[in-house]
Amino acid sequence: MGNVMLEGILLVTTGFFVLVTLLPLWRHRAWWVRVWEFPRLQLGTLLIALLIAQAGLLDYRQAWPFLLSALTAACLAYQLWWIAPYTRFWRNEVLRAAPDAPGPxxxxxxxxxxxxxxxxxxxxxxxxxxxxxxxxxxxxxxxxxxxxxxxxxxxxxxxxxxxxxxxxxxxxxxxxxxxxxxxxxxxxxxxxxxxxxxxxxxxxxxxxxxxxxxxxxxxxxxxxxxxxxxxxxxxxxxxxxxxxxxxxxxxxxxxxxxxxxxxxxxxxxxxxxxxxxxxxxxxxxxxxxxxxxxxxxxxxxxxxxxxxxxxxxxxxxxxxxxxxxxxxxxxxxxxxxxxxxxxxxxxxxxxxxxxxxxxxxxxxxxxxx
CATH class of the missing domain: 3.60.10.10 (Endonuclease/exonuclease/phosphatase)
Structure with a gap:
């Protein structure tokens, strides 16, 4: 597969991820808009894979690959921002009860x-x-x-x-x-x-x-x-x-x-x-x-x-x-x-x-x- 084709695939793939990242910002309630709020963990995982692929396949002696990777990184950061509170890196919203605490x-x-x-x-x-x-x-x-x-x-x-x-x-x-x-x-x-x-x-x-x-x-x-x-x-x-x-x-x-x-x-x-x-x-x-x-x-x-x-x-x-x-x-x-x-x-x-x-x-x- 030639370099031009590989670059074209990476360009289209990045465009797709930019689209589905931005689409939920539109407040339209159609199911095909709202559905992209669900798989943020999956999208984040795929975006990491896309960044790795870009790093290995793109020629960064030109300017546009940097822009492409920057867009991918921005989408990744945005997806992770939503799900970060549901990781152990975040402060607990509900405090743990003491082992000897009274109360029903x-x-x-x-x-x-x-x-x-x-x-x-x-x-x-x-x-x-x-x-x-x-x-x-x-x-x-x-x-x-x-x-x-x-x-x-x-x-x-x-x-x-x-x-x-x-x-x-x-x-x-x-x-x-x-x-x-x-x-x-x-x-x-x-x-x-x-x-x-x-x-x-x-x-x-x-x-x-x-x-x-x-x-x-x-x-x-x-x-x-x-x-x-x-x-x-x-x-x-x-x-x-x-x-x-x-x-x-x-x-x-x-x-x-x-x-x-x-x-x-x-x-x-x-x-x-x-x-x-x-x-x-x-x-x-x-x-x-x-x-x-x-x-x-x-x-x-x-x-x-x-x-x-x-x-x-x-x-x-x-x-x-x-x-x-x-x-x-x-x-x-x-x-x-x-x-x-x-x-x-x-x-x-x-x-x-x-x-x-x-x-x-x-x-x-x-x-x-």
Whole structure:
């Protein structure tokens, strides 16, 4: 292969990476724009390989190879900027609980089971091993509900919405669920669940379980519905002084602008920051993985452990978190902060769908009298 052809391939390849790096800067919500927010780790890896190829194949006695490598390096730096908080080089956003710290703990497991998957025994085995206080399952249909009924003795409290459209949802809890509500906030066939989880007489945790539809050629052509659902829930908890946990498959990666805006508006913390990506999708393709399943929580909690659990036959790995309630030190933990532009952007996005923050259930978490 001649030098001219090699240079042409490197030039076209670099142009492609520049394009997909810049494309998400366009605020258009089309799926083919937003999809490039997901594979930043993969793009960063390929950009490193491209830099190595350029260094070995280009003749730097001319000026344009320097420009080409500079563009590649700039794209690499930009991709790494987004994912850097989800590495161990970053400061932890959620502080670790002291081994002897007092205070109640809560364990939560979230699992997108993949509706057609029929290996329920794997999920049930994990539930019995890790014994979460609260289990949320996504994409669960009537068959899955029947299988999960085996948990009824240990998990007597539940919210159920079996569906065949890959948006079924179930919540099972050892602990009492107070003010449980099933909602369809944005789309008529996409549920969310909301409840107050009674941990003790003194502690109740407001929880929101979400699974908005993703932007994709087979789902919604734009991200509007997903973005609105995330932001309307964020707005509903903004400034709330109660202990709060939001979890589910949000169909958005941890570093995406919409999820970052969710964190800014809600004030909730991400326990993965400074610890790792905890990539949960795709379970069967190691080279195409990113974090779609999330736990966000208020500053009332300290970190004990966060685990990506073994494969259950789904395209998602289950995830498990254990947190300790520590309301005395909330001011020691800080997440992202919203400025006026963020507030305006959230308002403008929410206004695109007929839903308001008052439509989101807001269970009161006062101590039991």
């Amino acid at each position: 703990r809560i364990r939560v497991m979230a699992s997108n089971v993949l509706g057609p998957n029929r290996t329920s025994d794997r999920l049930l085995a994990l539930v019995r091993e890790y014994r979460p206080d609260v289990l949320v399952t996504l994409e669960t249909d009537q068959w899955w509900e029947t299988q999960l009924d085996q948990l009824a003795a240990e998990y007597p409290h539940s919210i159920r919405c079996p569906q065949d459209n890959l948006y079924g949802m179930h919540v099972y809890s050892r602990l009492p669920l107070e003010e449980p509500e099933l909602c369809f906030l944005v789309e008529d066939d996409v549920p969310s669940m909301h409840a107050r989880v009674r941990v003790s007489d003194e502690l109740a945790v407001r929880m929101h379980f979400l699974h908005p539809a993703p932007p994709s050629p087979t789902e919604n052509e734009e991200s509007t519905e997903r973005d609105v659902e995330l932001l309307v829930v964020a707005r509903s908890v903004q400034g709330n002084a109660d202990p709060i946990i939001v979890t589910g498959d949000l169909n958005d990666v941890a570093w995406a602008p919409t999820t970052r805006l969710f964190r800014k508006i809600s004030g909730l913390l991400d326990p993965r920051v400074g610890r790792g990506m905890y990539n949960t999708f795709h379970a069967h393709h190691w080279f195409l993985r990113w974090p779609l399943d999330h736990f966000f929580h208020s500053a009332h909690f300290r970190f004990i452990r966060l685990l990506r659990l073994p494969d259950i036959g789904s395209d998602h790995f289950p995830v498990f978190i254990e947190l300790q309630y520590d309301p005395k030190h909330t001011r020691q933990q800080h997440g992202l902060e919203a400025d006026r532009g963020d507030q305006q952007q959230a308002e403008q996005t929410i206004d695109e769908e007929p839903v308001t923050p008052s439509d989101v259930p807001q269970p009161d978490t006062e101590p039991r009298r």
